[in-house]
Amino acid sequence: MSFSNIRRILSEPVIWIGLLVPVCFVIFMCCGTYSAGFSDLLNPSPMLAAVLKLRAARLLCAFVVGGSLAVAGAACQAALRNPLAEPYILGVSGGASVGAAAAIILGLAMISEFFIPAFSFVGAVFALMLVLGMARCWAADTPASIALAGIVIGSMCSSLLMFIISISNSHELNGITWWLLGSLQPSGSMLLAFSAASLLMATLLFTLLGREVDAVTFGEETAFSLGADPKKLSYILLGVSSLLAACSVAVSGIIGFVGLIIPHIIRNLFGSQHRRLFPLCMLTGGIFLMGCDTFARCIFATRELPVGVITSFIGGPFFLWVLSRRRAWEG
Amino acid sequence: MRSVLVVILICLSMAAQAASDRQPKVVSLSPSITEIIFLLGKGDCLVGRSSYCDYPAEAKKLPVVGNFGVPFLEHLASVKPDYVITTKLKDKASKQAMESLGTKVILLDDNCFDDYIKCVKMLGDILNCPMSANAEVWRFSKALENFKSMADRVPAASRPKVYIEVWHRPLLTCGGKTFINDMIEYAGGINIGRNEKSEYFPCSIEWIMQQNPDIIICPAMGSGKSGEVAKREGWQQISAVKSNHIYTGIEQDKLYRLGPRTIDGIAILRKYIFDDVKPEQSAAGSEGKAK
Amino acid sequence: MGRMNCNEDLIAANNITFAYQPGKQVLNGVNFRLPKGSVAAIVGPNGVGKSTILKILCGYLQPASGEVLLEGRPIKSYDNLERSRLVAAVPQNIYAPIPFTVEQVVKMGRLARISRYSRLTREDKEVIARTMHDLNIAVFAGRAIGELSGGERQRVMIATALAQEPDLLLLDEPTSHLDIGNSARVIKALINWQRQKGSSILIVTHDVQMAARVCERIILLKNGNVLGDGNPHQVLTRESLFQAYGHGVSSFISPIDGLPVILPDLPDAEY
Structure with a gap:
């Protein structure tokens, strides 16, 4: 292997951001309310070991959720040809909220913690099926009609959610509200493993389809002429990305903004080509959410903030900075 | 004979008036208030409760006129209470709405044990039963003292x-x-x-x-x-x-x-x-x- | 022209009908054949179904009846990649919501020629560089497509289609956003490319002067039917143009190139 080859490989952003992931992971592992000196870390007490295990599980969860949302966001934006689309556009978040709220209000959440993610996943998939079915029935299965069906189902779900909230007592209401705000402490390893596996498979699939996805953003006619199958591709992109979103909602509740801004930032920094965009989104989305969650864990000694607060609060200004940096650089 | 009857009737109506003076009609929108009122032996003053008021068992027979700290105004108006007593009001504006219906609204604190004692004394005044109120205050304080002295030993x-x-x-x-x-x-x-x-x-x-x-x-x-x-x-x-x-x-x-x-x-x-x-x-x- | 022999036709439309909504027929049995190596134009009034024909010819829309034969085979029977190596179409409306650079867009033209598991080859890169140079867009190769003017974007999309190296290039109003100079340059580049490769070009246009100068073959549409089909002299006559557009035109032969020049009658000119 020649020197120029090594240089080429290292200049590939996927490689060095991939190397950044374990570095960030170790740094974030050291942060937390439970104070420990460096020497304690090398020889942890059983309590510290338990704390570190919790942190590791949580960081892993944050990485999977962040990656899933960012990849799903990039896919939805391409399929709907709308850079402001987000992974929840197909009613996934609405369906998941109703599912989780139903599990809480039916008292199933008291029986076992597992019911909340299970119900929210079922709710999300059910809403997704309904949306795709509705779009099919209208015969015009263009991305626009899929998005429209998503909005209809989403608003129906939100009224159902309001109904459930109106009949719930204060503890249930508290549970529903906190679920909606999102938390990244994993409640079951099964679901997390499933989400991680689907994230990896989806990213691989999308990356291989990357050139076709590029073509699809230019409209169906152009994509068709270039040799892609825009209809099939739209279905794959929207279906798989909604599944990713459903998984991450079931794992951690609704976490906004990641799916919207990470693809934007990556496009601004490394270009729009989807062969590169998808893996970069997975890595960067993961790092971003790990960072946000660490911040949410550490900012107060006793409390935890909902991570959604941090994603928007840090993500918003950062997003603006990236946009303005680009403007300045061009002008 | 007729005049005697008239006198008796007047006396009866005055007695009824006096009785109703002593027995104000009360709605409790807070389960703890309901419990205290029943403890003071004035459960018959209550004409309505919140859906959370479930103790003692007699309380459940009362009509529901609100949630905890949330009055249902029309239900409330139909039982015509003199007082609405609660420890919490979710919407401060509902106080005015209730007052416009002609009831007095009493909002009590319940953040510490002193609040409880104040609360019992006040209910004793309103419901005309200072004796039983004092008895409860004494019982409660005594029990607290007892716990305190046991706790202080450690x-x-x-x-x-x-x-x-x-x-x-x-x-x-x-x-x-x-x-x-x-x-x-x-x-x-x-x-x-x-x-x-x-x-x-x-x-x-x-x-x-x-x-x-x-x-x-x-x-x-x-x-x-x-x-x-x-x-x-x-x-x-x-x-x-x-x-x-x-x-x-x-x-x-x-x-x-x-x-x-x-x-x-x-x-x-x-x-x-x-x-x-x-x-x-x-x-x-x-x-x-x-x- | 190889009209008798089907196999020499690059593309043939056989009795094509089409309706976007039931009862509102756009095309009523359109027939024509295009031999290899020809340059043809479809002209006709607004809403006559010119763009629809183009979409049917590239296989994007399915005709209600009749069929399109590409090299003698029904176009439906081709798979996407196979067809894209033969036919490229540039639609009139171009969406560009995602900020790709010009070079990245032109690279997409190679989609049907590279495997998803491999990178661009040296040959691919040469084709991309050449088409960008031919269409004079290499100077802004690094700019985002969304920031270009309509004319620049049109040139980029034509370059992308050329990078496909198709046998048949379908263009919908390729010069609608271009000034006279750029329009001439694009047409020249297209004709050069066509001569070099021996490919065919079918243009849908309103610009009859351009059609008359560039194309040896003109197809005039009216009410979903072919009204005239032949060389510019045969088709662009006063009578048939009046019939097609419902408006009087003056037509005379240009002394420079011997091709017809068409001027619509305006109120001043009539009296």
Whole structure:
């Protein structure tokens, strides 16, 4: 292997951001309310070991959720040809909220913690099926009609959610509200493993389809002429990305903004080509959410903030900075 | 003869008037207020309750005219109360609305034991039963004193640390400004959330592990669920879990309602905290404490 | 022209009908054949179905009846990649919501010629560089497509289609956003490319002057039917143009190139 080859490989952003992931992971592992000196870390007490295990599980969860949302966001934006689309556009978040709220209000959440993610996943998939079915029935299965069906189902779900909230007592209401705000402490390893596996498979699939996805953003006619199958591709992109979103909602509740801004930032920094965009989104989305969650864990000694607060609060200004940096650089 | 009848009728109506003067019509929108009114023997004054007022059993026969701190105005108007008494109003504007219906609205605090005593005295005045009110104040204060003196026998440093889990998703516990905090103190324990200035607050797992409580009380979990708490990821290192001091399935109303049964609540807490805490366990607890 | 022999036709439309909504027929049995190596134009009034024919010819829309034969085989029977190596179409409306650079867009033209598991080859890169140079867009190769003017974007999309190296290039109003100079340059580049490769070009246009100068073959549409089909002299006559557009035109032969020049009658000119 020649020197120029090594240089080429290292200049590939996927490689060095991939190397950044374990570095960030170790740094974030050291942060937390439970104070420990460096020497304690090398020889942890059983309590510290338990704390570190919790942190590791949580960081892993944050990485999977962040990656899933960012990849799903990039896919939805391409399929709907709308850079402001987000992974929840197909009613996934609405369906998941109703599912989780139903599990809480039916008292199933008291029986076992597992019911909340299970119900929210079922709710999300059910809403997704309904949306795709509705779009099919209208015969015009263009991305626009899929998005429209998503909005209809989403608003129906939100009224159902309001109904459930109106009949719930204060503890249930508290549970529903906190679920909606999102938390990244994993409640079951099964679901997390499933989400991680689907994230990896989806990213691989999308990356291989990357050139076709590029073509699809230019409209169906152009994509068709270039040799892609825009209809099939739209279905794959929207279906798989909604599944990713459903998984991450079931794992951690609704976490906004990641799916919207990470693809934007990556496009601004490394270009729009989807062969590169998808893996970069997975890595960067993961790092971003790990960072946000660490911040949410550490900012107060006793409390935890909902991570959604941090994603928007840090993500918003950062997003603006990236946009303005680009403007300045061009002008 | 007729005039005698008229006199008797007038006397009767005056007596009825006097009786109704002594018996104001009251609506309670707070379960603890309902409990106190029944305790004072004035349950017949109540003409309406909130949907949360479920103790004593007689209370359930009353018509529901609101939720806890939320009046249903039309239902309220139909029972024509003289007083609406509550410890909480979700919407401050509803006070004006109720007053426009011609009722007096009395909003009482329930943040500490003194509030309870004030509350009982005030209800005694309003309901014309100062004697029974004083009796309750005496009973309550005496019982508190009793608990206090028992608690003070244990030096502060060796009192067990108590984590009370108000809700599990998110982990919600109570801060220093709640009467539950005081109940734990009178029962002889230390509330790990005592330094937090707010009432209830969502806390992080790491913080709980850092505090390392000796006793975990989860009123919201059903009885027999302590194994579930012990199985939670990472909790095995907490000394309460190690020594199996997890208590579930408690009558929540005795804990969360500042009322006559609060004394029972303290007694339950004391049983959990004291009957089982042995010196070596508290020693283990302080050893495992983080530096 | 190889009209008798089907196999020499690059593309043939056989009795094509089409309706976007039931009852509102856009095309009523359109027939024509295009031999290899020809340059043809479809002209006709607004809403006559010119763009629709183009979409049917590239296989994007399915005709209600009739069929399109590409090299003698029904176009339906081709798979996407196979067809894209033969036919490239540039639609009139171009969406560009995602900020690709010009070079990245032109690279997409190679989609049907590279495997998803491999990178661009040296040959691919040469084709991309050449088409960018031919269409004079290499100077802004690094700019985002969304920031270009309509004319620049049109040139980029034509370059992308050329990078496909198709046998048949379908263009819908390729010069609608271009000034006279750029329009001439694009047409020249297209004709050069066509001569070099021996490919065919079918243009849908309103610009009859351009059609007359560039194409040896003109197809005039009216009410979903072919009104005239032949060389510019045969088709662009006063009578048939009046019939097609419902408006009088003056037509005379340009002394420079001997091809017809068409001027619509305006109120001043009539009297």
